[in-house]
Amino acid sequence: MVRGGVQRVAVVGGGPRGLSAVERLLAVREAQGAPGTTLEITVYDPFDPGPGKVWRTGQPRLFLMNTPSFYPTVIPSEPGMAKPLAGTSFDAWRAARRDAIRAGQCGLGPEEQAELSRLDASGFPPRALYGRYLAETWQAILDAAPPDAVVRHVPQEVARVGRTPHGFAVTTASGRAREADAVVLALGHVQARLGRDQRVLAESAERLGLTYLPPAAPADVDWDRLPAGKSVLVRGMGLNFFDVMVQLTEGRGGRFSQRPDGRLAYEPSGREPRIVAASRRGVPYRGKTELDSYYAPSIVLRWFTRAAALAPRRAGIEPSFDQDLWPLLHRDTLWAYYSTLARVEPESVSEGFLARLDEALAVEGPAWEPLAARVARDGVAPARRLDLRALGAPLSGWHAQDRSDLDARVLAYLDEDAAGSARGEDDPVKMAIAALHRGRAVLKEAVADGGITEESWVSGLRGWFEGLVEGLASGPPALRIRQMAALMRAGVVGTVGPEPRFSIDRSEPAFTASSPWVGAPEVRSRYLVEALAPANVVAQSDSALLSGLLADGLVRPRFLAGTDGVPRPSSGLDVTAPPYRALDVNGQPVEGLYVLGLQLSAVQWGTAIAAEAHTFAAPGEAHDGAPYPSGQRTLRDADAIARDILGLGA
Known part of the structure; x- marks a missing residue:
């Protein structure tokens, strides 16, 4: 809807998905030609647009991406989508920045320059460095925006989105409401309420003077609360675990070095705690294979084409x-x-x-x-x-x-x-x-x-x-597996065993952990870290915005039937077919309200990765004469949303 010659679009979430929504709106509008109206885009995020919270540039440099440099992008390259106005893949940005460093024309700080100088296409970048790419891409998109498009950033959390006679009212935490004709929910990861057993541990810890660190992004945690020399229980051995591991070891001055046999050795600084890790399987995710490509070239699917x-x-x-x-x-x-x-x-x-x-x-x-x-x-x-x-x-x-x-x-x-x-x-x-x-x-x-x-x-x-x-x-870089082995040899890291059971000893206050597959002794500690990502389940969200949308009936969870035939709420929101308009409590599409990214987990599988920089085609595979399109689904979703908002259809 266009009123007064201005079309107002709110993008809630300024991370990579929000950036892609803005980029697609501007690119599609430019390809459309001069419509004679003004497009006004407002991006809501308390963090800087582009990096958002997860990829912010000030986080510890030890936190690595889980994908190599050649993989990620926020700029589409697939045929059939409007030509980008600016920006490129992370790897192309990396190569251009390295050239600028050699020419003495790079405006980055010494730490980032050093990282770029030693980072190749198959290396795993620091998350903060990827955040720099997102920040510069955001700025390049703004610089290339046509004069009849205005992009604003409101550095606040959105507390509520409500219907109005003409569209939506987007209310921030400060209480101010702004009008929008369309809203794109590009929320990314949101905080979740603790599960029942987690609440018991958290409440008991508070009463007994123990330290309990709930699920959180590793960059948000105060690691100084964990003292040197003490045993620290860490629940979860997925990707977040390796951030915890490296922050409490190398992040406290420890050093890894190469041994003559090719393995790593670890020299403690003396400031490390003793990490005892637990997970259902008892071991971490397997490390990634060391390849120069995302898929092993020798692997060609013969049956599952x-x-x-x-x-x-x-x-x-x-x-x-x-x-x-x-x-x-x-x-x-x-x-x-x-x-x-x-x-x-x-x-x-x-x-x-x-x-x-x-x-x-x-x-x-x-x-x-x-x-x-x-x-x-x-x-x-x-x-x-x-x-x-x-x-x-x-x-x-x-x-x-x-x-x-x-x-x-x-x-x-x-x-x-x-x-x-x-x-x-x-x-x-x-x-x-x-x-x-x-x-x-x-x-x-x-x-x-x-x-x-x-x-x-x-x-x-x-x-x-x-x-x-x-x-x-979906494991970490192989380096992290080698580092964990070195830390176990150094006595800094140990494990609990499969199917761990956690409880509280109230007589001599401590968290305890044991495995039915491992003999005594149990692990005791006054410190417990949940190395788990917050649950990506909309009904468990601790977001005031999502809770309000659900309470108002403006969105609903998607219900799916299991083996018993009983429908139960799934992890994601209920939506139409692309361009993914939200369905309200009565199952009716909400015109102008779109969902992009993680909250589509009930209709898409594997929503955690926003986009691959390239399409990776198996030999002989094609898609309507174009390369195999699996990698840029989120960007295609953003493109479809932009086209629908601008009245161009699919």
Whole structure:
């Protein structure tokens, strides 16, 4: 809606997704031609637009991105979208900045210049450096904005979005309301309420004088509350754990160095606490494979191709993840492992094994799986047979006599994982994971927007597969695994064991942690850190804005039915098909209210990553004559929203 010659758009959230929303609005408008009206965009975020909160430039430099330099972008490159007015990928920005440093024309500080000088395309940048890219991209977009477009930043949190007769009223924490004809919710990560067991721990800690640090972004935590020399329990061994680990060690003056055997050694500063880590699996996520590309070049999906994954949808069939999609990806995973094994360890397989396996995998219907298992049993050395589920739970079924026995096992796991990362495409396990990783891109497109049954979304994709593939394929840079091993050798890091149980000892106040798979003693500490990201579940959000939208009935959670057929609220908001207008409490589209990013987790899988810098095509795969488009889904969503706001349709 345009009133008085001005179209007002509110973008709530100024991080990468909010930046992309602004960039697409300006680019689409420019491509549209002079409309004779003014476009007024207001971005609401208490942090600087571009970096937002997560990528702010002032955070510790030790916090690394989980993706290499060549991967991320906020600027689209896919055909079919309006040409960007400014900006480029992070890697292109990195290369240009390095050239400017060499020419003595770089305006960055010495720390950032040093980081850029040693950072190559396959390196993992500090998050603060990516924030610098976002800040400069934001400014470049503003500088390129046409004269009939105005972009403003309101450095405040939005407390409420309400309907008005003409559109929306956007009210900030200060109480001031501003009008908007359209609102884009680009909220990113929002704080969540504590779960029941977390509330018990937090309340008990307050009463007993213990220190409990709830889930939070690592850059927001006061780490000085954890004293040197004391045991500190850390719950969670995913990506946040490694931020905790490095902040409490290298961040306190410790030093890593290379040993003659290629492993790392750690020299303590004396200011470290003793970190004792716990997680359901008892081990951290596996480290990323060391490659010069995002996908292993040797991995080509033979069964789980894009055409095969989308065939049911194109035929008007709603497939099941477990029955229709997973068997195809499972075949590719087995082939990736065993074909690599036969190449690098031919002595581990019998003559003609790969041909027999190929025949088994080609069998249609459910008979392929037991046949392939029999071929592997007869043709592969027992110690080299693939147990895919065991990869995700390497301590499953194993009992440790005590925690020293456990830590020796975990250390061996870390060393082997780091060695596998270094072997790259010559490591069978890492190539099995590479097939899962490659297939995940296909899967994201196949399951989006009702691509599979609700039951299999809940029980299959989100129920068991997500945890497996996250632990295997979404891990940290291999460096972090090597560092954790060094810290365990130095006695700075230990572990609790699988399926940990946490409680409070009120007689001698302390947090306690134990594992049913590990003998005594239990771990005791007056300090507990939740190394978990806040839950991305809209119904558990601690955001005043989301809570108000839900209470007002302007949005609702999406309900999905599980195996029992009972609909339950899912993690994300209920929305229309793209451009993702919010659905109100009665299931009616709210014209002018759009959702972009993480709160689409009920209709898109894998919303945490905003966009890849390039599209990565498997050989022979294409999309309407263009490269395979899996990587820039968020940017395409932002483009669709911009087109709808500007009245151009899909």
